[in-house]
Amino acid sequence: MQELLLHCRPGFEAEAAAEIQTLAAERGINGYVITRDGAAVVRFVCPETGDAERLMRRLDFRQLIFARQWALGSWLDVPAEDRISPIISACAAGPIASQLWLETADTNDGKALAALTKKLERPLHTALTKTRFVRPKNTEAPRLHVFFESGQRLFVGWSWADNAAAWPMGIPRLKFPREAPSRSTLKLEEAWHHFIPRDEWDSRLAPGMTAVDLGAAPGGWTWQLVNRHMKVTAVDNGPMARSLMDSGQVEHVQTDGYLFKPARPVQWMVCDIVDKPARSSALLARWLTRGWCREAIINFKLPMKQRYREVMQCLEHVEDALDAANIRAHIACKQLYTDREEVTCHVQILHAGSYKVQ
Template sequence: MIFTCQPGFTDLLAGELSTHGFSPVEQGAGWVRTEGGPKTELPDLCFPQMALFDPVEIAADSVNALAAKITEQFLASAKTERFEGEWPFLFEEAAEMDGLGRRVKGVEKMVQENLKKRMSRVARLAVADKPRGVAQLRGLYVFFVDFKRAYVSREAFFGGQRRMADDEQAPSRSYLKIEEAYIVLGREPGFEETVADLGAAPGGWSYSASKRGAKIVAVDNGPLKGGAYNNYKIEHRMEDAFTFRPAPDQVFDWMFCDLVEEPHHVMENLIQPWLERGWCRRFVIILKFGRVDPLALLRDVRSPDSVFSRCATNIRVRHLYHDREEFTIVGELK
């Protein structure tokens, strides 16, 4: 398989894959090729953004030759298939290689033209975009590792990560993370649902929920800014996130938490009481791993004894497109 990730985190991707039985045999900026691994469905993985199944290596010197080989590979594998609706047609390239993107665009355009000549109806149904959300889909996926070599796959898994559009009223870039996290969970706050945003300042996550009509309690001693400031949907509590407690018998529909704190301290002293006592129904939590071993922290989160395993379901742990040295955990209480 080939797994892709955010550039700069390739070693962590390779390390995570190794813990799940995959054997990394080659890697570059933002990608790892593996052998072995589970024979059934993929485990829930944090760092991969896309995983290509059974990739076939294609090598050639020119754009024309690469496009011809990719076209023939697709036609040979698709000759017995029925295409009844839109299907993914995705070309991507390894990061940090100047000029490779232009070459890939040239190959992609030529493959499109080839398919229009050979399978015009099928070509019209091709969609050059990733699916929105977590999905495993059949299509045409081409990943270039350099100017002369690409891998072609017909089946891919997507972890839900994707680049999000900014909002000029959002008080911080963290707004992008919560917008992306909704896609990974497959749900977002609804109208009149309640949200406890712990460590809210400057208010990017609270602002995101307010746009959907939710009612937010933003807990932070710091000020709210931008679209979160004086927002009638947001009640700002000047309190410590670690000591804030819901009112008796109050259960929030959502709990948000993005704190610049040691992750085990956050899990033990904030997340654990919220989940064990059922103070929320769903959660989006970020844990910072800049000063701890990220893979050891992942093991702790996924441990059968962790508060997440004991109290929650539908858990997904992801290194988001907009995450830095952190990962995001989404889920629901059992």
């Protein structure tokens, strides 16, 4: 197994490549990137045997901002008459898997392969369970990824559930709630799925908690908070959906989100204001260091150029502000599936030292 295959949003290959190269170099692991604009996948090839596996083990997948999913494996050419036999042979070189995921790139070319992957899924699964390379009862075992670059060229790889995305291609299947006033609602839901372990939802997204939604209108994000039975202050000069206001759980404050200060500290601050990333990160740092919220989710809208550098600068700014205030926090950032030219940042305060609310 010589390389890592990383999925990313089409158009963000350069960022995903720069990121994996930087993180590998920091860990002293040699490798090079193969990709092309719009491919929606990046290959990180390690010439030294065992290095790709070492890199995967030494890297926390959650550290990767631009990679939606990854797998460790190698490439395979398969004849159109029999694709299954070569895949079975390739599986002999890897670990036993718990399940099979058939994947393509998130591109039009990838979508064109859907009919083929659909046709192959059942016979391949049957063949893999018969040969016992896939054992569904081994829930601790890795997932087997069979990625189709074309009908003839495949990548066969593995990922481990505790260090990878929870969905094939890193794309969650979330259903748009019909009552929500905007499609943006899925962004906050996906962020929660990504940043908050499912068994912590009841304590960290609990009924009765208070939240502030900056740039809230028409209310897609507020809808998610209300759906968790929180009390929400929605800050936006624009109009909020009537259905949300009728819930009795929302106070609409028509003012500038940058000037708004909560009367009392809240559990959650969420922000979807479209602005320069430096302004958004300063806003986030202010809320955290002044003790106005315990957890926050904010979008950094990315400029056209230097997007990787810009995100790193934003995160550094937040980290420096928290350090200076003696606040220990968990900071994470991801380009979610529902994110377009943006990334989503999550911060949870773990220990606030001797700070007081200002």
